Amino acid sequence: MSKLTTGSFSIEDLESVQITINNIVGAAKEAAEEKAKELVNAGPTLFAGLESYRDDWNFKLLDRYEPVITPMCDQCCYCTYGPCDLSGNKRGACGIDMLGHNGREFFLRVITGTACHAAHGRHLLDHLIETFGEDLPLNLGQSNVLTPNITISTGLSPKTLGEVKPAMEYVEEQLTQLLATVHAGQESAEIDYDSKALFSGSLDHVGMEISDIVQVTAYDFPRADPEAPLIEIGMGTIDKSKPFLCVIGHNVAGVTYMMDYMEDHDLTDKMEIAGLCCTAIDLTRYKEADRRPPYAKVIGSMSKELKVIRSGMPDVIVVDEQCVRGDIVPEAQKLMIPVIASNPKIMYGLPNRTDADVDETIEELRSGKIPGCVMLDYDKLGEICIRLTMEMAPIRDASGITAIPTDEEFTNWVMKCADCGACMIACPEELDIPEAMGFAKEGDYSYLDILHDQCIGCRRCEQVCKKEIPILNIIEKAAQKQISEEKGLMRAGRGQVSDAEIRAEGLNLVMGTTPGIIAIIGCPNYPEGTKDVYYIAEEFLKRNFIVVTTGCGAMDIGMFKDEDGKTLYERFPGGFECGGLANIGSCVSNAHITGAAEKVAAIFAQRTLEGNLAEIGDYVLNRVGACGLAWGAFSQKASSIGTGCNILGIPAVLGPHSSKYRRALIAKNYEEDKWKVYDARNGQEMAIPPAPEFLLTTAETWQEAIPMMAKACIRPSDNNMGRSIKLTHWMELHKKYLGSKPEDWWKFVRNEADLPLATREALLKELEKEHGWEIDWKRKKVISGPKIKFDVSAQPTNLKRLCKEA
Amino acid sequence: MVDTTKNTKLFTSYGVSTSRTVSPEMAAKLISKAKRPLLMVGTLTLEPEILDRVVKISKAANIPIAATGSSMASLVDKDVDAKYINAHMLGFYLTDPKWPGLDGNGNYDMVIAIGFKKYYINQVLSAAKNFSNLKTIAIERGYIQNATMSFGNLSKADYYAALDELINAL
Numbered sequence: 001m002s003k004l005t006t007g008s009f010s011i012e013d014l015e016s017v018q019i020t021i022n023n024i025v026g027a028a029k030e031a032a033e034e035k036a037k038e039l040v041n042a043g044p045t046l047f048a049g050l051e052s053y054r055d056d057w058n059f060k061l062l063d064r065y066e067p068v069i070t071p072m073c074d075q076c077c078y079c080t081y082g083p084c085d086l087s088g089n090k091r092g093a094c095g096i097d098m099l100g101h102n103g104r105e106f107f108l109r110v111i112t113g114t115a116c117h118a119a120h121g122r123h124l125l126d127h128l129i130e131t132f133g134e135d136l137p138l139n140l141g142q143s144n145v146l147t148p149n150i151t152i153s154t155g156l157s158p159k160t161l162g163e164v165k166p167a168m169e170y171v172e173e174q175l176t177q178l179l180a181t182v183h184a185g186q187e188s189a190e191i192d193y194d195s196k197a198l199f200s201g202s203l204d205h206v207g208m209e210i211s212d213i214v215q216v217t218a219y220d221f222p223r224a225d226p227e228a229p230l231i232e233i234g235m236g237t238i239d240k241s242k243p244f245l246c247v248i249g250h251n252v253a254g255v256t257y258m259m260d261y262m263e264d265h266d267l268t269d270k271m272e273i274a275g276l277c278c279t280a281i282d283l284t285r286y287k288e289a290d291r292r293p294p295y296a297k298v299i300g301s302m303s304k305e306l307k308v309i310r311s312g313m314p315d316v317i318v319v320d321e322q323c324v325r326g327d328i329v330p331e332a333q334k335l336m337i338p339v340i341a342s343n344p345k346i347m348y349g350l351p352n353r354t355d356a357d358v359d360e361t362i363e364e365l366r367s368g369k370i371p372g373c374v375m376l377d378y379d380k381l382g383e384i385c386i387r388l389t390m391e392m393a394p395i396r397d398a399s400g401i402t403a404i405p406t407d408e409e410f411t412n413w414v415m416k417c418a419d420c421g422a423c424m425i426a427c428p429e430e431l432d433i434p435e436a437m438g439f440a441k442e443g444d445y446s447y448l449d450i451l452h453d454q455c456i457g458c459r460r461c462e463q464v465c466k467k468e469i470p471i472l473n474i475i476e477k478a479a480q481k482q483i484s485e486e487k488g489l490m491r492a493g494r495g496q497v498s499d500a501e502i503r504a505e506g507l508n509l510v511m512g513t514t515p516g517i518i519a520i521i522g523c524p525n526y527p528e529g530t531k532d533v534y535y536i537a538e539e540f541l542k543r544n545f546i547v548v549t550t551g552c553g554a555m556d557i558g559m560f561k562d563e564d565g566k567t568l569y570e571r572f573p574g575g576f577e578c579g580g581l582a583n584i585g586s587c588v589s590n591a592h593i594t595g596a597a598e599k600v601a602a603i604f605a606q607r608t609l610e611g612n613l614a615e616i617g618d619y620v621l622n623r624v625g626a627c628g629l630a631w632g633a634f635s636q637k638a639s640s641i642g643t644g645c646n647i648l649g650i651p652a653v654l655g656p657h658s659s660k661y662r663r664a665l666i667a668k669n670y671e672e673d674k675w676k677v678y679d680a681r682n683g684q685e686m687a688i689p690p691a692p693e694f695l696l697t698t699a700e701t702w703q704e705a706i707p708m709m710a711k712a713c714i715r716p717s718d719n720n721m722g723r724s725i726k727l728t729h730w731m732e733l734h735k736k737y738l739g740s741k742p743e744d745w746w747k748f749v750r751n752e753a754d755l756p757l758a759t760r761e762a763l764l765k766e767l768e769k770e771h772g773w774e775i776d777w778k779r780k781k782v783i784s785g786p787k788i789k790f791d792v793s794a795q796p797t798n799l800k801r802l803c804k805e806a
Numbered sequence: 807m808v809d810t811t812k813n814t815k816l817f818t819s820y821g822v823s824t825s826r827t828v829s830p831e832m833a834a835k836l837i838s839k840a841k842r843p844l845l846m847v848g849t850l851t852l853e854p855e856i857l858d859r860v861v862k863i864s865k866a867a868n869i870p871i872a873a874t875g876s877s878m879a880s881l882v883d884k885d886v887d888a889k890y891i892n893a894h895m896l897g898f899y900l901t902d903p904k905w906p907g908l909d910g911n912g913n914y915d916m917v918i919a920i921g922f923k924k925y926y927i928n929q930v931l932s933a934a935k936n937f938s939n940l941k942t943i944a945i946e947r948g949y950i951q952n953a954t955m956s957f958g959n960l961s962k963a964d965y966y967a968a969l970d971e972l973i974n975a976l
Contacts, residue, residue: 527923699875703875739878
């Protein structure tokens with residue numbers, strides 16, 4: 001391989017000739033590997049590959065947290081040998097069994113999600129380097145540890161945009177290796193697919209980290225700012241009297257040009273710019289580092305996409321990538337809304353006008369000659385979108401487009417319903433649409449109104465309706481008042497957690513005065529509606545947990561207000577602190593959540609990050625009481641984000657729909673052999689409580705999820721105060737939401753000081769009576785009984801190599 | 807008598823294997839013959855009409871209840887042998903012959919599921935269907951493909967009537 005590196009040089013005798021070498025394949029990685037050799041205390045897995053974490057860490061995790069396979073289908077339809085019937089764990093024609101095939105299916109979802117974030121990162125990195133240059137310093141706020149995920153995986157600690165490139169190349173190379181294993185006749189062992197999925201999860205957080213750190217740096221997003229501005233959110237926030245540009249997707253690059261054009265032409269108060277999904281979240285972060293008054297708005301998640309289009313409000317729609325519905329062009333076309341595709345990942349079959357004249361393109365779109373176009377030149381995109389929006393608004397007004405049914409149309413459609421029930425069988429939420437239609441026939445629309453928040457806007461009901469009733473429109477018509485009042489506030493994504501916040505909270509987390517970190521992330525496929533996440537966040541905030549949030553979860557938390565009219569973002573501080581609600585940002589900002597856990601290990605406990613994933617994951621699993629919630633997780637990206645949390649020792653609770661991921665990681669709490677670790681001081685085995693008892697599982701209701709998450713914050717190394725506080729919250733929440741005290745609370749008690757203070761005596765009596773523990777009642781001390789011992793200086797670890805005697 | 811063996815329409819299929827439909831009378835016979843049955847109860851049991859019938863089934867056949875989701879909240883004062891467990895965990899433990907069960911006396915030979923959304927119970931039961939010999943009977947309003955046996959899709963009225971027939975036959 002060439003020893004040339006990036007840079008420029010001149011040929012001496014030909015002074016007018018200059019050759020600039022932008023990149024040499026492999027050179028960046030080679031330089032990075034040279035640099036890695038300089039690291040003194042690096043861990044064993046610099047530039048980790050498919051096999052790097054397998055034996056030393058992943059198999060240890062998977063031995064306790066066993067993969068639970070719940071196939072979505074008992075056939076394999078992957079190659080031309082099949083389709084094969086694999087039911088009952090039979091082997092198919094290629095030799096793979098049901099377990100292996102489903103391991104592959106889950107793995108495929110994880111690498112798909114990883115690829116989405118990584119490709120997003122590559123696009124932003126290249127675009128921003130081209131725009132701002134390689135030497136732009138990474139500026140993420142008051143932090144020395146800028147890139148914990150990059151550093152863990154590669155040992156690199158980039159300080160400029162250009163220095164990020166080797167990490168990007170690393171992710172891309174490993175993704176190619178991972179994708180190759182899906183091919184027929186490759187990997188067939190379920191356990192190895194799970195190990196590879198975990199590895200892919202770690203890469204995903206590198207890809208996400210790259211995406212966010214480069215956009216925070218270049219676009220002047222809030223930088224670890226607990227007081228990032230409050231942003232308006234909800235369908236009701238759109239001023240219908242103004243032209244409205246609606247943006248959808250997950251890549252803010254193109255939108256910044258639209259906002260710049262608006263600002264340059266003094267249009268920020270003359271039109272609306274708002275969006276759905278993460279582009280919307282990120283456009284509200286643009287140039288907000290100085291906390292200027294926000295004018296961009298967020299409408300909501302993917303579940304609102306079709307509802308917003310059907311409302312007829314947008315005058316132009318721009319899409320980029322990820323979580324964008326496939327039917328936007330035909331739906332928009334019905335309402336004369338031009339659609340502009342601004343990213344090559346989604347081009348919708350539209351004509352490409354990237355090289356065309358701006359005026360001519362606007363005329364084609366304005367006249368309806370073409371329903372939309374592809375526009376990959378961002379300068380032109382910014383101009384076209386804004387000018388077109390201003391021109392389309394009066395045209396659409398004049399044409400009298402009314403998207404919401406009239407009262408007469410509404411009544412006629414309701415009366416057409418034959419109560420066949422097909423819509424209910426088709427509805428992924430199993431909403432009782434026929435019952436609501438029945439009440440509507442009698443003039444009671446409240447049942448349809450209730451469905452609005454539960455409906456995820458997928459249109460499956462309409463696809464099966466033999467009477468061709470536009471059921472989604474019916475629901476939205478009935479919910480017009482509710483929609484008009486859908487006005488909330490969310491804090492603009494604040495970026496990563498600063499080193500100072502980690503130092504300040506580290507002790508509280510260890511002592512248990514901050515009982516845990518709850519990370520609410522994910523998509524909008526909720527079982528009962530968006531308010532679920534609001535309830536969950538409020539419960540934990542009131543109990544002084546740190547609640548961090550991103551993406552659709554962050555949006556939906558801000559949609560609801562208390563009796564004083566305040567949202568949770570107004571009621572609770574925005575810092576990574578006890579009782580704080582920290583909106584970290586969009587989906588890619590999830591890397592800062594794992595990053596915060598990694599920083600606790602690096603900053604608070606002085607652990608080496610470089611190439612040291614197993615030790616960091618081991619530290620988090622045993623010591624950092626954190627639990628994720630992806631209540632509406634539906635996308636492949638959600639599976640990769642969650643799997644990245646899992647490899648780092650962070651458990652996650654998912655909503656019931658996520659059982660369709662086909663796999664969970666659940667420990668057998670009844671097998672005592674699984675609940676032992678080493679004491680790093682001397683290598684001796686020590687028994688621990690079954691905590692956490694899962695890395696990934698689903699809950700049926702938000703009420704069930706709350707005590708599950710409180711319990712999952714219990715860690716083997718809790719001190720007495722921490723264990724007592726955590727037990728208090730778990731037992732109270734179990735009683736509050738599930739009606740009774742948990743059956744297994746006593747398994748977490750090592751001595752009397754672990755017991756909740758308010759109920760200590762009663763619980764001691766129960767331990768004596770129900771479990772035969774010996775109690776010294778004079779001193780109110782436990783004499784014998786617990787299977788686990790408390791030792792304040794013990795250093796629990798799953799890694800034998802970290803033990804002094806090893 | 808309610809015919810619970812018709813209307814097995816599915817919107818999405820889980821593949822080639824489908825559960826056999828069962829009448830209330832036959833379901834009652836199978837439940838009565840089970841050596842160690844478990845009544846797996848989901849959150850829809852919070853609806854009074856279903857809760858009342860769950861309690862009757864448990865008492866009539868002396869079957870312990872695995873209360874999943876939020877169902878435990880409605881069962882604590884009903885004088886039944888009910889214990890909370892997460893459904894996904896239960897679905898996994900049921901595939902392990904070494905699981906001591908909710909009472910420490912070993913795994914179960916039959917699970918009767920009631921009170922679940924179709925998509926969730928189908929997913930949870932697919933583990934038992936593919937990786938164990940456990941017999942599962944879904945006495946739900948909707949047809950559950952991944953159970954061993956199931957009612958078909960029923961109207962609310964027929965569903966309650968079918969449950970009553972099952973209770974009477976126990």
